[in-house]
Amino acid sequence: MGEPTIRDVARRASVSVASVSRALNGLENVRSETRDRIMAAVTELGYVPNAAARSLSLSRAHAIGVVLPDLHGEFFSECVRGMDREASRRGYLLLLSNMHDDSEQSAMALRAMRGRVDGLLVMAPHIAPASLERALPQALPAVLINAPGEVTSRPGLRIDNRAGVDAMVRHLLDSGYRNIVHVAGPDGNVDAQERAGAFRDAMQRLAPDLPARIMAGDFTEEGGAAAAQEILEGDAPIDAVFAANDMMAIGCLHALRAGGKRVPEDIGVTGFDDVPLARYLDLTTMRVRIADIGARAVARLVDMLDGQGPGDGTELQAPELMARSTTMPRAASSAVPRA
Amino acid sequence: MGEPTIRDVARRASVSVASVSRALNGLENVRSETRDRIMAAVTELGYVPNAAARSLSLSRAHAIGVVLPDLHGEFFSECVRGMDREASRRGYLLLLSNMHDDSEQSAMALRAMRGRVDGLLVMAPHIAPASLERALPQALPAVLINAPGEVTSRPGLRIDNRAGVDAMVRHLLDSGYRNIVHVAGPDGNVDAQERAGAFRDAMQRLAPDLPARIMAGDFTEEGGAAAAQEILEGDAPIDAVFAANDMMAIGCLHALRAGGKRVPEDIGVTGFDDVPLARYLDLTTMRVRIADIGARAVARLVDMLDGQGPGDGTELQAPELMARSTTMPRAASSAVPRA
DNA sequence: CGAAGCGACGTAACCGGTTACATAGCCTTC
DNA sequence: GAAGGCTATGTAACCGGTTACGTCGCTTCG
DSSP, X not given: OOSOOHHHHHHHHTSOHHHHHHHHTTOSOSOHHHHHHHHHHHHHHTOOOOHHHHXXXXXXXXXXXXXXXXXXXXXXXXXXXXXXXXXXXXXXXXXXXXXXXXXXXXXXXXXXXXXXXXXXXXXXXXXXXXXXXXXXXXXXXXXXXXXXXTOSSSOEEEEOHHHHHHXXXXXXXXXXXXXXXXXXXXXXXXXXXXXXXXXXXXXXXXOTTSOOEEEXXXXXHHHHHHHHHHHHHXXXXXXXXXXXXXXXXXHHHHHHHHTTOOTTTTOEEEXXXXXXXXXXXXXXXXXXXXXXXXXXXXXXXXXXXXXXXXXXXXXXXXXXXEOOTTOOOOTTOOOOOOO | OXXXXXXXXXXXXTSOHHHHHHHHTTOSOSOHHHHHHHHHHHHHHTOOOOXXXXXXXXXXXXXXXXXXXXXXXXXXXXXXXXXXXXXXXXXXXXXXXXXXXXHHHHHHHHHHTTTTOSEEEEEOTTSOXXXXXXXXXXXXXXEEESOSTTXXXXXXXXXXXXXXXXXXXXXXXXXXXXXXXXXXXXXXXXXXXXXXXXXXXXXXXXXXTXXXXXXXXXXXXXXXXXXXXXXXXXXXXXXXXXXXXXXXXXXXXXXXXXXXXXXXXXXXXEOSBOOHHHHHHTOBEEEOOHHHHHXXXXXHHHHHHTTXXXXXXXXXXXXXXXXXXXXXXXXXXXXXXOO
């Protein structure tokens, strides 16, 4: 009545279940005539192996658990797209579960994956590493995405914020901007902190004579606009705003233009992330290839599962400068010494 | 060595595996003292039931397979977000697989889900219903999302394009626009066809005296701009453009303004979908709650699985008018008779 | 010619749960 | 006080695969 099982196939092909299993898994020690009979039976019955039974006896599910926070649109889909691409290339399926803020429920979701997946991909930007480590089944290999710092023993994958900020600061200096202010993200956010710190360092290193101003922000468009207001009303001779993300850069851009500034002539504006809107507004920014991060995370995890060693530590994904029309080479430009 | 099994728990609590299973599944016939001993053993050992074993013996996986095409960002993530929300409320996990254009590989992905999922959520806008029906395991319940027409016997979920177009046409007429042109989407797309057809019908019904012009388009920004050029250069007295999606509306909006037209005074522009960019540009459009569609799809599927009957046929999700600043009530306005 | 070796194949145990059925202990009831 | 019923619990079969091990027949070689 139900779906055909391997025993049905065996009966139909007049062989034992062992032979069917061997034939299906491409083992060598099956006579080709036998194999043909088995394959015929398989197609006649429309047999498909039951994955649950397979996982149970192999203790291998060929599936990867993906636990993501409630991400904003583009980021989420790009990440999953990259994961799916790599996973399906490698013959794995993705088991998805949003990690809700409720850590109780997240723990539930994690347990529910027990026995279903061979490894975990976890993005938990706002979870303390210690409690994360506790929630993670210690038996399961896991790759952490954008986890805060090196605090964990798990292999990880992160945006190379330092390299990105470096490239952007260099671009601004090369273009001739001299009075650069960084609008930082919220305190709680790891990327925000890292970008702000990197900005300070980059300025110190690349242009020690110039001031490295940092303003507070919150990653929102309104926050960017507020920063712009402050700049318009202040008396500091700012000629470039480097926002810690694109949304703030966009808020900034509008407010500055509304305030009578010409961008990029009077003042340059740049962001970070390269959201679709940035491309649309022709905003200079750092492109973060999120899909690649997802794909690499899968690749590393599968390598671990196949015993290729744990890979070492945290891998960084370098963003790419997208120089567009909110910055321009300026008259007063002077070369910056290469590091 | 490996993870503890139910037998380990049974041994530790000095009971049989049957009692452990009963206690864990909340069966009534377990003495509370016994239950406590079992629970203690569970937490001491850190026992988590193996899902594969569970699915095998119950033939119930508590997971839902999700097969989506390679969707564009926002749509994908919204849809999955809605699904995940509802699925986790109902105690289900999501098994994800992008359906690549390669139908061979898609079939593979579908078989790989055999035994892993209790049902399928399939979005296949560009697959012929017949071949889809063939690829789908006939034993698995499935809910089709945005499937073309009623051609299939499976329950489905679709955007109510007719209602949406109706509402928009009514809004334009109410606002006083009289010479409305619809910029259609690509021929192959079901939504595009439906919207164009609905536009013709709505105009016929709500304003039989007015012309119902339709121009060809392709759902891209460039396509919208091209249509706008044609309007600018033509001599028809167009005073409103209703694009079949937001991206075309945006292309149109820019081209019209670049061509010297004032929007919304000289000409109204509207779209469909309410992508984030539309909100940003303050474009009048129809909001499609994609997340709700995903959530409803899960809800219906789970109802089917729980034997609540198959639900009947295709359910429609009504879009919502977002009247923003690319349309406005005009002087020459005259009321339109309500249907 | 018999033993050893080898390749193809079958038998049955196992993976880790669930559950039908058996059993045992206790309480009722006449 | 024995029979019957009820409840808590144990035993073992089963879900559908994989695979260690055994069997069988044939070839090869001393």
